[in-house]
Amino acid sequence: MLEIKDLHVNVHGKEILKGLSLKVPPGEVHAIMGPNGAGKSTTSYTLAGRAGYEVTKGEIDFFGEDVTTLAPEERAARGIFLAFQYPLEIPGVSTMNFLKTAMNSQAKIRGEKELNAAEFLRAVRAAAKELNISEDMLKRPLNVGFSGGEKKRNETLQMALLKPKLAILDEMDSGLDIDALKLVAEGVNKLRSPERSFLVITHYQRLLDYIVPDVIHILAGGKIVLSGDKSLALQLEQNGYDAVIAKAA
Amino acid sequence: MSEEAAALQELTEQKYKYGFVSDIESEFAPKGLNEDVIRFISTKKNEPEWMLDYRLSAYRRWVNMEEPTWAKLHYPKIDFQDAYYYAAPKAKEGPHTLEDVDPELLRTYEKLGIPLHEQEVLAGVEQRRVAVDAVFDSVSVVTTFKDELAKVGVIFCPISEAVHSHPELVKKYLGSVVPDTDNFYATLNAAVFSEGSFVYIPPGVRCPMELSTYFRINAAKSGQFERTLIIADAGAYVSYLEGCTAPQRDENQLHAAVVELVALDDAEIKYSTVQNWFPGDENGKGGIYNFVTKRADCRGKNSKVSWTQVETGSAITWKYPSCILRGENSVGEFYSIAIANNYQQADTGTKMIHLGKNTSSRIISKGISAGKAQNTYRGLVSINARADGARNFTQCDSLLIGDQCGAHTVPYIQSKNPKAILEHEATTSKISDDQLFYCLSRGIPTEEAVSLIVNGFCREVLQQLPMEFAVEAQKLVGLSLEGSVG
Ligand SMILES: Nc1ncnc2c1ncn2[C@@H]1O[C@H](COP(=O)(O)OP(=O)(O)OP(=O)(O)O)[C@@H](O)[C@H]1O
Ligand SMILES: [Mg+2]
Numbered sequence: 001m002l003e004i005k006d007l008h009v010n011v012h013g014k015e016i017l018k019g020l021s022l023k024v025p026p027g028e029v030h031a032i033m034g035p036n037g038a039g040k041s042t043t044s045y046t047l048a049g050r051a052g053y054e055v056t057k058g059e060i061d062f063f064g065e066d067v068t069t070l071a072p073e074e075r076a077a078r079g080i081f082l083a084f085q086y087p088l089e090i091p092g093v094s095t096m097n098f099l100k101t102a103m104n105s106q107a108k109i110r111g112e113k114e115l116n117a118a119e120f121l122r123a124v125r126a127a128a129k130e131l132n133i134s135e136d137m138l139k140r141p142l143n144v145g146f147s148g149g150e151k152k153r154n155e156t157l158q159m160a161l162l163k164p165k166l167a168i169l170d171e172m173d174s175g176l177d178i179d180a181l182k183l184v185a186e187g188v189n190k191l192r193s194p195e196r197s198f199l200v201i202t203h204y205q206r207l208l209d210y211i212v213p214d215v216i217h218i219l220a221g222g223k224i225v226l227s228g229d230k231s232l233a234l235q236l237e238q239n240g241y242d243a244v245i246a247k248a249a
Numbered sequence: 250m251s252e253e254a255a256a257l258q259e260l261t262e263q264k265y266k267y268g269f270v271s272d273i274e275s276e277f278a279p280k281g282l283n284e285d286v287i288r289f290i291s292t293k294k295n296e297p298e299w300m301l302d303y304r305l306s307a308y309r310r311w312v313n314m315e316e317p318t319w320a321k322l323h324y325p326k327i328d329f330q331d332a333y334y335y336a337a338p339k340a341k342e343g344p345h346t347l348e349d350v351d352p353e354l355l356r357t358y359e360k361l362g363i364p365l366h367e368q369e370v371l372a373g374v375e376q377r378r379v380a381v382d383a384v385f386d387s388v389s390v391v392t393t394f395k396d397e398l399a400k401v402g403v404i405f406c407p408i409s410e411a412v413h414s415h416p417e418l419v420k421k422y423l424g425s426v427v428p429d430t431d432n433f434y435a436t437l438n439a440a441v442f443s444e445g446s447f448v449y450i451p452p453g454v455r456c457p458m459e460l461s462t463y464f465r466i467n468a469a470k471s472g473q474f475e476r477t478l479i480i481a482d483a484g485a486y487v488s489y490l491e492g493c494t495a496p497q498r499d500e501n502q503l504h505a506a507v508v509e510l511v512a513l514d515d516a517e518i519k520y521s522t523v524q525n526w527f528p529g530d531e532n533g534k535g536g537i538y539n540f541v542t543k544r545a546d547c548r549g550k551n552s553k554v555s556w557t558q559v560e561t562g563s564a565i566t567w568k569y570p571s572c573i574l575r576g577e578n579s580v581g582e583f584y585s586i587a588i589a590n591n592y593q594q595a596d597t598g599t600k601m602i603h604l605g606k607n608t609s610s611r612i613i614s615k616g617i618s619a620g621k622a623q624n625t626y627r628g629l630v631s632i633n634a635r636a637d638g639a640r641n642f643t644q645c646d647s648l649l650i651g652d653q654c655g656a657h658t659v660p661y662i663q664s665k666n667p668k669a670i671l672e673h674e675a676t677t678s679k680i681s682d683d684q685l686f687y688c689l690s691r692g693i694p695t696e697e698a699v700s701l702i703v704n705g706f707c708r709e710v711l712q713q714l715p716m717e718f719a720v721e722a723q724k725l726v727g728l729s730l731e732g733s734v735g
Binding site for chain 1: 547681682683684686687688689690692693694695697701702704705706707708709
């Protein structure tokens with residue numbers, strides 16, 4: 001479903017990704033690990049189509065379609081979802097309103113019918129309950145004054161409702177206590193299906209204990225330097241990036 | 250180009266959707282301004298002597314007055330002789346029923362989405378009904394639900410009619426809040442005012458429906474001089490809304506209004522404005538010059554006046570709806586959204602004058618600037634020495650879209666009472682690229698994302714609008730910022 005071919009990306013004129021290639025088949029969970037500044041967030045922003053992340057070479061294929069130059073909202077409507085490392089606050093706009101706007105916009109782009117108010121409410125309430133998100137939180141302005149954990153749960157809620165085909169989770173585990181981590185991981189696991197793939201970016205083995213990946217990639221210096229099964233995370237935990245990368249080189 | 254494509258292009262390019270002109274045969278006063286023109290207006294309206302005298306005395310004062318220049322507004326000098334001060338669709342004399350109204354005029358209101366047929370309003374799905382006074386250039390076309398309102402003693406009619414039907418009330422209250430000496434534009438208005446609404450709510454009556462006046466400028470080269478007077482007698486309540494639109498033209502047109510509100514003991518007036526005069530095009534050509542004096546006198550104890558305004562139109566906005574808090578325990582509120590896009594300039598705010606004991610006021614101002622626009626909040630909170638227990642809360646938030654626009658906050662505070670409690674908060678923010686991308690990544694396109702974020706920014710004020718108009722206002726907020734990003 002997702003195939004990244006020899007991707008080179010400049011940010012502010014500086015080359016950050018230097019020939020990244022990656023293939024994620026449907027239904028699989030792939031993890032990307034790598035040192036700070038390796039280009040993990042850059043990869044996720046580029047996949048989501050953020051302005052300023054200039055692809056100078058290579059391409060991104062999604063279900064056989066070259067989406068490299070597509071606008072972000074078009075990619076979202078095709079099923080690419082990014083859970084942000086640092087979710088943004090939008091004062092005055094409730095989570096409820098934001099979700100409704102997002103779902104309706106995507107439906108419009110896809111040429112589908114919008115949900116009616118009752119269907120929408122039912123869907124939101126059910127998803128919120130699973131993630132232990134209160135009615136009150138749904139009415140509060142999006143992410144404003146939310147704790148780190150609440151923000152991440154809110155990202156998971158959005159994902160559950162937008163039902164993407166590819167979910168990119170950028171450091172979903174940062175700032176979460178152990179209970180919240182479990183909750184979010186459970187939320188993700190419930191969404192696992194043969195039609196849905198995940199790209200899980202993390203620094204820690206711990207998250208991968210809960211969301212067990214099919215493949216782990218190590219990103220360093222703007223490209224994938226090593227791929228392997230989940231035992232790779234253990235090696236990293238024990239020996240650190242430098243040693244593992246050096247051995248791979 | 251196919252017809253469909255052409256229509257689509259027109260739709261997308263024509264951002265101001267009320268910019269059409271109605272083909273109506275009108276009669277005008279001779280161009281320019283002098284005593285004869287004032288007599289002409291007064292004769293047209295068949296006014297009594299005292300009204301003409303009022304106008305003439307204002308005019309004689311006005312010729313010696315200077316235009317105010319203290320606002321942060323830049324525009325070429327206005328030639329007051331190069332305009333028509335009276336324009337009216339040709340029609341039969343006397344009060345109108347809907348049957349007498351020119352069908353082209355009715356079509357105009359249909360196009361504007363203003364309901365003039367009582368039966369249709371009654372049959373409508375909406376539970377709450379709205380009575381409308383439709384003012385077209387210098388005259389009122391029709392006022393709906395007058396009879397039904399009269400049953401509970403509410404007077405709702407064009408002011409030119411009130412001069413005849415309720416001279417004692419007009420004489421008592423006209424100019425009692427905004428005297429004809431008040432300022433350049435108010436004095437001009439006193440001399441040439443043409444139409445507006447008159448509302449009187451008798452003691453103890455809660456007005457059974459929303460009242461509204463819809464102002465439409467149609468004729469070219471004409472000014473509109475609205476005059477509105479609302480009196481809520483002891484214990485009365487009314488919610489009133491005004492809306493305004495004008496055709497898209499290359500020349501600037503003048504709108505100089507005076508609105509006076511009087512609230513007696515325990516009375517409450519809620520006054521909402523959705524101002525959508527033609528703002529000028531993307532290059533700053535055309536648009537309405539909007540110079541408005543709006544003031545409320547909270548004369549009675551425990552009286553309350555709440556101004557809510559959504560200002561999206563006009564090339565120039567000069568407007569400071571104010572409250573004189575005279576009565577003990579009286580309350581003044583000002584909730585404002587002012588949007589300036591492209592080359593629009595807005596200088597708007599409020600004055601809260603605390604005279605009585607335990608008076609309180611609340612100011613929430615949301616200014617949004619985009620394009621090359623300049624947006625200024627200008628406000629005064631004044632506390633009289635005898636106003637023990639007075640308190641004010643002011644919050645001024647500015648939102649900038651892009652980096653070529655400006656936002657300015659000019660709050661004046663004059664407190665002669667050391668015990669007064671005054672709180673002031675101000676913020677300036679931008680729509681960040683991060684916020685926008687966050688929305689885009691959820692499938693929300695740019696224009697909608699801007700509309701969503703701005704509506705969120707304005708939420709506290711939008712919540713104050715009567716339900717019937719809140720949705721419309723939200724859409725307008727989005728529409729008036731189209732093209733401001735990306
Ligand atoms: N807007 C920007 N301007 C300049 N450099 C940038 C910008 N964004 C990212 N970079 C640089 O690109 C490199 C990769 O950053 P990126 O955020 O992708 O790293 P990361 O792998 O996600 O790191 P972390 O683990 O700390 O989240 C870093 O050196 C960073 O400084
Ligand atoms: Mg990162």
